[in-house]
Each structure stands twice: as structure tokens, then as C-alpha cells.
Amino acid sequence: MTNINKERLINYFLDLVKISSPSWKEGRVVEYIVNVLKDIKADIIKYKCGESNNLLVRLYGNVPWTPILFSAHTDTVTPCENIKPVVTKTKILSDGTTILGADDKAAIAAFLEAISQIKENNLQHGPIEFLFTCAEEIGLYGIKEFDLSLLNAKYAFVFDGGGEIGKVILKAPYQTTFNLIIKGKAAHAGIAPEKGVSAIRIASEIITKIPHGRIDHETTVNVGLISGGKATNIVAEETSIALEARSISREKLKSIEKKIENIANSIVDKNKAKIKIYKKLEYSGYAIKENDRIVRILNDALRKIQIKPVYESSGGGSDTNVINRSGIKAVNLSIGMRDVHTKKEYINIKDLVNGSKLVLSIIESV
Ligand SMILES: [Zn+2]
Incomplete structure (x- = not known):
């Protein structure tokens, strides 16, 4: 199991939350991602969506494993101007005047760190797609506009859930x-x-x-x-x-x-x-069975990083609902965010680290 670079991960996260990105104004977050990935061998494609863009990053595999997708949204709720993240020994929070934006930038940071690890250590991996959607918070607009038939993935891992790492939403309404x-x-x-x-x-x-x-x-x-x-x-x-x-x-x-x-x-x-x-x-809603292959992949991935899976159903909708509708099996996973959509929003550094580990572990468990 490859370790992750905690300092770099936290820096990605802090950079991302400092960029204000309310729905339809995600442009600078997209530019940031593109810039971090500029030396990576990948297809990086922007798709116009309303006043903004969805971003697809496609990594070609070096082994013929099943193609998978990771997805996160680039917008946040408000207030998100001048976010000043405060880093304590155990967690990251805002200064109390804004949200933090761990929803969903913790996921973006985790993906960027995983991609950096793949490049640095020349890790084995199958084909991987990363989809960054816009305007999720105001009605899943980005994913609804995106042509999901462009994707090669058979399984999708949407990281847009709250709570401890290991929580997986298998059913949503x-x-x-x-x-x-x-x-x-x-x-x-x-x-x-x-x-x-x-x-x-x-x-x-x-x-x-x-x-x-x-x-x-x-x-x-x-x-x-x-x-x-x-x-x-x-x-x-x-x-x-x-x-x-x-x-x-x-x-x-x-x-x-x-x-x-x-x-x-x-x-x-x-x-x-x-x-x-x-x-x-x-x-549309979705319900993934516990004996589905995507659940087996998750069980393996979580076991390798010594985290116990907790399978749940949710009362809320997310990009996961729309992706499932297209025939790609998708689950929504926790990325560690807490008290989201409030000025008390925070994330434990341990969860931020484990989230990124989980992304890498899923890549290795396909
Ligand atoms: Zn979210």
C-alpha cells in the first residue's frame, strides 16, 4: 500500500478551499485542477455547462483492469468569499465567518493527491476517469448536463458524503x-x-x-x-x-x-x-445490492487500509443518482466533511488522509 503525502494533500485542500466557487462560478477551481495536472499523461477535457464547465480527466491504464470513475463537484454553498481555513492539530475549519468547503473540495484534494502518487511512484492502474461537476449544490445541474455516454467506466465512486471514511451510501431516493x-x-x-x-x-x-x-x-x-x-x-x-x-x-x-x-x-x-x-x-433513486461487484471492490479497498465499511441508505440525492441512471454502477462515499452547509463546517485531518488513501486503495482493488 502506497502512502500518501500528507503535507501535499493538505496544501491541495487549503489552496482549493481558498478559491471561492459558488455554483456557476467554479472556473478558478477548474483552472487549479488543470494546472496541478498539467504534467500528467492524461486527457483533460472541459465541457461547457451553463455559465461554467464540467471537467473530465482520463488516465489511460497501464494494466487492463476494469475502467472506473471518481467524481466530485467543484461548487460550494455560500457564504464562500474569502474563506480563511484554520488548521489545528487534528482538524481544519473556517474562521467562523464562512463555510469551509470541504464539501466537496476534500474529495478534489484526495483525487489530486492520488493522481500525484500514481505519477510519482509509477503505480499500476487500470483506466481511470475523474469527473469534476459544476452546480451540484443548486440541483445537480452539472451532472444532469453531462453526456455520461462519454464515459468508459463500469463503476463510479462519488465522494460527496459526510462523516467518517468508510461510510458508503448504497441506496438513495x-x-x-x-x-x-x-x-x-x-x-x-x-x-x-x-x-x-x-x-x-x-x-x-x-x-x-x-x-x-x-x-x-x-x-x-x-x-x-x-x-x-x-x-x-x-x-x-x-x-x-x-x-x-x-x-x-x-x-x-x-x-x-x-x-x-x-x-x-x-x-x-x-x-x-x-x-x-x-x-x-x-x-432517479438507486439501490445497489450488497453482493454487487462494486461492494466487493469497496470491501477489499477498505480492508487494505484497515477501515470498517459502513453501508447505509440516504434520504438525499447527489450526482450518484444521475450516474446510476446511466447504467454505470455508482455509490456515494464519505469524504470526511462534517457540519456541511454551515459556518461550523470542518474536516478531521485523519479523515482527509484516509479519504485519499481510500481513493488509491480502490484503484488498486479493481
Ligand atoms: Zn456536496
Whole structure:
């Protein structure tokens, strides 16, 4: 097992987090990666995506092993201007005024260190692709725009999970969003309330009647937005509700969707109002079986670095969902980030190091 260069890894990480890269403004992170890899024998290709770019780095193998993919996103949530990382004996955190950006720059740093090791030590490896996606945080835009048929990989390792190294997400949900626009009838609230049909009342009834919260261990529903009405003296003519439903099971999701539509339609009919229902599958879910080859590769890779695998399912979506949809088996792995999307975000140096070791170990275990 090759060791990693801890000092160089930390420097990659610190350089990366100091580059501000909110969604659609990842350009300087992409330039940084390209610059670090400029002497590496690899295809480095930028693919335009919105106002930004996805970046694909392709290393040709020196042995004919199964092609694999590593993936991470280059954008972060905000506030991410002037991040001043603080390095203590055991961890790296921000100065408290911004996020840190370990989500997902810890993964980028781990990949860069692994590639540096391959080059320095002339390590044996099969074909490896590294995909750096943009605009993940605001709706997986980078990966959704990327033509996944360009990839040769059979298995994909997305490093975009929180917690200790060794945590692997084998299942993640499908997600559907709904926009319900309810149309009632306006009337003067004091003079002729009986002539009106309140869209707000109908919306309230729908919200209280549909399934909500945790439905079962793999299914959830949430109404997240409501707006409507003009003034207290007008019976509200229009109200819109935005909600989402998620389930690891496509069938359960479909049945919840039907339920929501049926309940909404029948309440609207009863009140002689109208409704427009807009529904969108945001991303597909996935469920990898524990006897799948990708899990065997991970078991081997983790054993070699003496880390115990912890297989879990997640309630959230990531680039992993989209990659699985294309037929490439993909899992989402922890890269050690903690308290992400807050100013308290940090990463333990031990996890940063183990993350990079895991990348190398996977490369050796294919
Ligand atoms: Zn992330």
C-alpha cells in the first residue's frame, strides 16, 4: 500500500478551499485542477455547462483492469468569499465567518493527491476517469448536463458524503417535486364573502389531508412553500403550494404521487375551484445490492487500509443518482466533511488522509 503525502494533500485542500466557487462560478477551481495536472499523461477535457464547465480527466491504464470513475463537484454553498481555513492539530475549519468547503473540495484534494502518487511512484492502474461537476449544490445541474455516454467506466465512486471514511451510501431516493396552483374566486371579504371561493382555505385543506413527513423508512413528503392572496379584504383567488416526495422505491413514490393528486383534485372539485398540477421527477433513486461487484471492490479497498465499511441508505440525492441512471454502477462515499452547509463546517485531518488513501486503495482493488 502506497502512502500518501500528507503535507501535499493538505496544501491541495487549503489552496482549493481558498478559491471561492459558488455554483456557476467554479472556473478558478477548474483552472487549479488543470494546472496541478498539467504534467500528467492524461486527457483533460472541459465541457461547457451553463455559465461554467464540467471537467473530465482520463488516465489511460497501464494494466487492463476494469475502467472506473471518481467524481466530485467543484461548487460550494455560500457564504464562500474569502474563506480563511484554520488548521489545528487534528482538524481544519473556517474562521467562523464562512463555510469551509470541504464539501466537496476534500474529495478534489484526495483525487489530486492520488493522481500525484500514481505519477510519482509509477503505480499500476487500470483506466481511470475523474469527473469534476459544476452546480451540484443548486440541483445537480452539472451532472444532469453531462453526456455520461462519454464515459468508459463500469463503476463510479462519488465522494460527496459526510462523516467518517468508510461510510458508503448504497441506496438513495427518487425525488418528485409538485407545484399545485389553486384557483378559487375573488370577492369582497366584508360585503360578499359568500360569492368568493378562498384558494387559501382549499390549499390548507389539501396540505392537512395529504400524506406528510416521514411516511415509512424509505419515503418522505414535505410541503416547503406556500404563497397566495392579495389582501385581508379580498377572498383569496389564487394560492400555490410547492412540495416534494421522495422514496427509495419507485413504486411507493408513484403511489404517493397518485394519492397527492387524487386528494388535491377531490378537495378542489368539492369546493368548485380549479387546480393546475405540475409534477417533475427531479432525479432517479438507486439501490445497489450488497453482493454487487462494486461492494466487493469497496470491501477489499477498505480492508487494505484497515477501515470498517459502513453501508447505509440516504434520504438525499447527489450526482450518484444521475450516474446510476446511466447504467454505470455508482455509490456515494464519505469524504470526511462534517457540519456541511454551515459556518461550523470542518474536516478531521485523519479523515482527509484516509479519504485519499481510500481513493488509491480502490484503484488498486479493481
Ligand atoms: Zn456536496
